[in-house]
Amino acid sequence: MKYLDEYRNPDIVKKMFEEIHAITTRPWVIMEICGGQTHSIIKNGIDQLLPEGIELVHGPGCPVCVTPLEQIDKALAIASRPDVIFTSFGDMLRVPGSEKDLFMVKSEGGDVRVVYSPLDAVKLARENPDKKVVFFAVGFETTAPNNAMAVWQAHREGLKNFSILVSHVLVPPAMRTLLSSPQNRVQGYLAAGHVCTVMGWEEYDPIAAEFGVPIVVTGFEPMDIVEGILMVIRQLEQGRAEVENQYSRIVRREGNRPAQELIAKVFMVAERKWRGIGEIPMSGLKLRPEFRDHDAEAVFDTGEIHVDEPPQCISGIILQGLKKPDECPAFGRECTPQNPLGATMVSSEGACSAYYAYARHGRPGQQQEVV
Ligand code: SF4
Numbered sequence: 001m002k003y004l005d006e007y008r009n010p011d012i013v014k015k016m017f018e019e020i021h022a023i024t025t026r027p028w029v030i031m032e033i034c035g036g037q038t039h040s041i042i043k044n045g046i047d048q049l050l051p052e053g054i055e056l057v058h059g060p061g062c063p064v065c066v067t068p069l070e071q072i073d074k075a076l077a078i079a080s081r082p083d084v085i086f087t088s089f090g091d092m093l094r095v096p097g098s099e100k101d102l103f104m105v106k107s108e109g110g111d112v113r114v115v116y117s118p119l120d121a122v123k124l125a126r127e128n129p130d131k132k133v134v135f136f137a138v139g140f141e142t143t144a145p146n147n148a149m150a151v152w153q154a155h156r157e158g159l160k161n162f163s164i165l166v167s168h169v170l171v172p173p174a175m176r177t178l179l180s181s182p183q184n185r186v187q188g189y190l191a192a193g194h195v196c197t198v199m200g201w202e203e204y205d206p207i208a209a210e211f212g213v214p215i216v217v218t219g220f221e222p223m224d225i226v227e228g229i230l231m232v233i234r235q236l237e238q239g240r241a242e243v244e245n246q247y248s249r250i251v252r253r254e255g256n257r258p259a260q261e262l263i264a265k266v267f268m269v270a271e272r273k274w275r276g277i278g279e280i281p282m283s284g285l286k287l288r289p290e291f292r293d294h295d296a297e298a299v300f301d302t303g304e305i306h307v308d309e310p311p312q313c314i315s316g317i318i319l320q321g322l323k324k325p326d327e328c329p330a331f332g333r334e335c336t337p338q339n340p341l342g343a344t345m346v347s348s349e350g351a352c353s354a355y356y357a358y359a360r361h362g363r364p365g366q367q368q369e370v371v
Helices: 010-023 035-044 069-079 102-107 118-127 144-157 171-180 193-199 204-211 222-238 257-266 289-294 315-319 351-357
Strands: 028-034 054-061 084-088 111-114 132-139 162-169 188-192 215-218 243-245 267-274 278-287
Touching: 010 222, 028 035, 028 171, 028 193, 028 222, 035 054, 035 188, 035 222, 035 351, 054 171, 054 222, 054 315, 069 084, 069 102, 069 132, 069 162, 084 102, 084 118, 102 111, 118 132, 118 144, 118 162, 132 144, 144 162, 144 257, 144 289, 162 267, 162 289, 171 188, 171 204, 171 278, 188 193, 188 222, 193 215, 193 257, 204 215, 204 243, 215 222, 257 267, 278 289, 315 351
Parallel strands: 028 054, 028 188, 084 111, 084 132, 132 162, 188 215, 215 243
Antiparallel strands: 162 278, 267 278
């Protein structure tokens, strides 16, 4: 099938693996940033076909996983109000807050609805003028244009009953934070192709130069990922640290300028807390003051909420590439997709759910009984 088979051709992938094995002379640690790439790697066993010593670690590029518990608790508080229709993409409904999740709010009578686009939520606001319609705007640069468009449209129509609960984060500040950590193990990055489709890769040039790490913009098909790994290893072995584009069928250096302009009109860069990682300076987006009427935190005066993560959950360490899901003592025991303790198990892009779904239930010598 066109556009699928051509990126899953086993002969081409085999040749790429042969080159990886031929050129690798020492161990390297490479981080794939995006959770979608993590799932593709684990599902296809790509990490198991690499030379010994090439380690793939899983980065913080799963939007659900890095949404702070406090923000989920704010969503739960807003969604519980009788005057609210709370809307979200489906994967946020099962993410546990400190006491419950959005599904439980719905079962208790809250009007919680799954939508496929923030513009569906704008439509709901138009059709329900007696209700306050809120959209949970979670994600990276990838989803920011759609959310900006929804706010822009509602503002233009004067729909005062539409607001978004913003939890937008930006990739480059997180890459810098991980590389600046004294514990950092990352020597090369696979950058997320869809983020770069919107933002391009100009922002990554200074990171590659300052930290001396190769960054390869990479797609999501198995062949994309193997080629991205090959391109990173080539650079590492040759002592280069540049930004290269594996995903050239989609991504341009400058990205999507109209989308970037729309983001800049509606949002401004702000401090953001990342679940498991903590505050990263200027690593997120918030609505500009002129759109305050559409900012759910202002509309509902949610105030500050402080909550602690479940003590067993090491997802923050996993998202920094310092451990793997199967090193978590709760993995497959207290924590399963049916009963997730942390967001990396509940999210469809989370590293823990990938390891669970594709039966990575323990490393040699430390097999775990999965319940
Ligand atoms: S397995 Fe569960 S408890 Fe352990 S890190 Fe992953 S989400 Fe957290």
